[in-house]
Amino acid sequence: xxxxxxxxxxxxxxxxxxxxxxxxxxxxxxxxxxxxxxxxxxxxxxxxxxxxxxxxxxxxxxxxxxxxxxxxxxxxxxxxxxxxxxxxxxxxxxxxxxxxxxxxxxxxxxxxxxxxxxxxxxxxxxxxxxxxxxxxxxxxxxxxxxxxxxxxxxxxxxxxxxxxxxxxxxxxxxxxx
Amino acid sequence: xxxxxxxxxxxxxxxxxxxxxxxxxxxxxxxxxxxxxxxxxxxxxxxxxxxxxxxxxxxxxxxxxxxxxxxxxxxxxxxxxxxxxxxxxxxxxxxxxxxxxxxxxxxxxxxxxxxxxxxxxxxxxxxxxxxxxxxxxxxxxxxxxxxxxxxxxxxxxxxxxxxxxxxxxxxxxxxxxxxxxxxxxxxxxxxxxxxxxxxxxxxxxxxxxxxxxxxxxxxxxxxxxxxxxxxxxxxxxxxxxxxxxxxxxxxxxxxxxxxxxxxxxxxxxxxxxxxxxxxxxxxxxxxxxxxxxxxxxxxxxxxxxxxxxxxxxxxxxxxxxxxxxxxxxxxxxxxxxxxxxxxxxxxxxxxxxxxxxxxxxxxx
Numbered sequence: 069x070x071x072x073x074x075x076x077x078x079x080x081x082x083x084x085x086x087x088x089x090x091x092x093x094x095x096x097x098x099x100x101x102x103x104x105x106x107x108x109x110x111x112x113x114x115x116x117x118x119x120x121x122x123x124x125x126x127x128x129x130x131x132x133x134x135x136x137x138x139x140x141x142x143x144x145x146x147x148x149x150x151x152x153x154x155x156x157x158x159x160x161x162x163x164x165x166x167x168x169x170x171x172x173x174x175x176x177x178x179x180x181x182x183x184x185x186x187x188x189x190x191x192x193x194x195x196x197x198x199x200x201x202x203x204x205x206x207x208x209x210x211x212x213x214x215x216x217x218x219x220x221x222x223x224x225x226x227x228x229x230x231x232x233x234x235x236x237x238x239x240x241x242x243x244x245x
Numbered sequence: 246x247x248x249x250x251x252x253x254x255x256x257x258x259x260x261x262x263x264x265x266x267x268x269x270x271x272x273x274x275x276x277x278x279x280x281x282x283x284x285x286x287x288x289x290x291x292x293x294x295x296x297x298x299x300x301x302x303x304x305x306x307x308x309x310x311x312x313x314x315x316x317x318x319x320x321x322x323x324x325x326x327x328x329x330x331x332x333x334x335x336x337x338x339x340x341x342x343x344x345x346x347x348x349x350x351x352x353x354x355x356x357x358x359x360x361x362x363x364x365x366x367x368x369x370x371x372x373x374x375x376x377x378x379x380x381x382x383x384x385x386x387x388x389x390x391x392x393x394x395x396x397x398x399x400x401x402x403x404x405x406x407x408x409x410x411x412x413x414x415x416x417x418x419x420x421x422x423x424x425x426x427x428x429x430x431x432x433x434x435x436x437x438x439x440x441x442x443x444x445x446x447x448x449x450x451x452x453x454x455x456x457x458x459x460x461x462x463x464x465x466x467x468x469x470x471x472x473x474x475x476x477x478x479x480x481x482x483x484x485x486x487x488x489x490x491x492x493x494x495x496x497x498x499x500x501x502x503x504x505x506x507x508x509x510x511x512x513x514x515x516x517x518x519x520x521x522x523x524x525x526x527x528x529x530x531x532x533x534x535x536x537x538x539x540x541x542x543x544x545x546x547x548x549x550x551x552x553x554x555x556x557x558x559x560x561x562x563x564x565x566x567x568x569x570x571x572x573x574x575x576x577x578x579x580x581x582x583x584x585x586x587x588x589x590x591x592x593x594x595x596x597x598x599x600x601x602x603x604x605x606x607x608x609x
Binding site: 099102103105106107109110116121135136139140143147148149150151152153154155156157158159160161162165166169208209211212213214 | 254258259263266269270274283284287290291292294295298299371373381407417422443
């Protein structure tokens, strides 16, 4: 079994140093994440705390390492998530656009194969995403949304812990890690 | 320009993407219009998959159960074990079916009893926003559902339809922070606005500190919001306390107490009066009839102090005693007949001795 770094090196050897995800998988994986977020919490309420669409965007950005592709991917996933929410379309879109962009920018500075780094980056970007969404809700929608720092930190740790094995699964699924 | 397109290409695209979404947001907020096409695509795609998954899950459970039975045919020992497993699963399945049938029956009975025209629906998905209280149901505009319709259960109000798509609808629960609706209390008819807080309890705003309201008093829909028909139960007040200007009232929504699986969407609402008694619990909890009256207590006359709740009651009781002491019978004298002398104090009805002036009772 090859290490993630070998796969990454293989990816960098490819033309333009990019990974080539199949188009179907690019659509199917975030769709599955959205279905998970909508359907699974009905059976297990606590799984509603997982922000799988964000983790998919982060995985894409950290492995793809292209800022434009990552921000566009984040925007597409975020806008789809917005369409399922009861808020105006664009809230999740902006949050995930920025998360995708900065995650791709961070991926060239950190060893993203390291599980600890993956955990920390996922933790940080979850917190960043939630804070940004809260700020947009208050600033643009003028809704009395509350931001619980303790809850955000705990859920950031939870999502970071889930991100580590999830990235391995996505690497197997998409042939790239 | 070349500098912008090459050196700052990444940042330029980022700014353009964020700006485009901000403009989209601004358009929606200012015009109060939605982007229906995007929502229809996304909701249809996701809810269809979610419906398929739910059906597939039930089918997979059935196949797994049958598989356990087939395995049991091969070896006796395994058969017995798997039979036990199968029976356990079947037992669980039947229990679930029984519970579902009971809920469906309660829903059907309620649907037949309520004067409003309703449509039964099943919850098939939850909203993606953390702390938001939004669900998807499996009926949509093809079945006549429209945005703004009320969503209820026999236990009480659940929420309202936010958007109706062809095969599904989005429902905002009354615990969502964006929810608001008019309510009225059962006993004192105090009106307020029910608002979600994102947690289990809701608040009722705009109730004056001077208004009388008790813990345990039920709230019903007032019908003023033109969404919910008047007279639907909302829930009992669990916290009532004085605030700076307005009362702080928390209500436990009765419609969400037993979880949500099936709901009714009110297609045509009919206003009903606020019931005089607390709504009967739809749950299967069996209650004994009230105990028979105590014969010893039944012969005792009710003391006047039991009904003396207000100053007016006490004043009326005092005048009654003064009138009786002077032999006057209220309601029988002709116009112009002399009234009792209210300046003379009557004897109290307690065993205490008469302390007022000695005056013979006046002739009637």
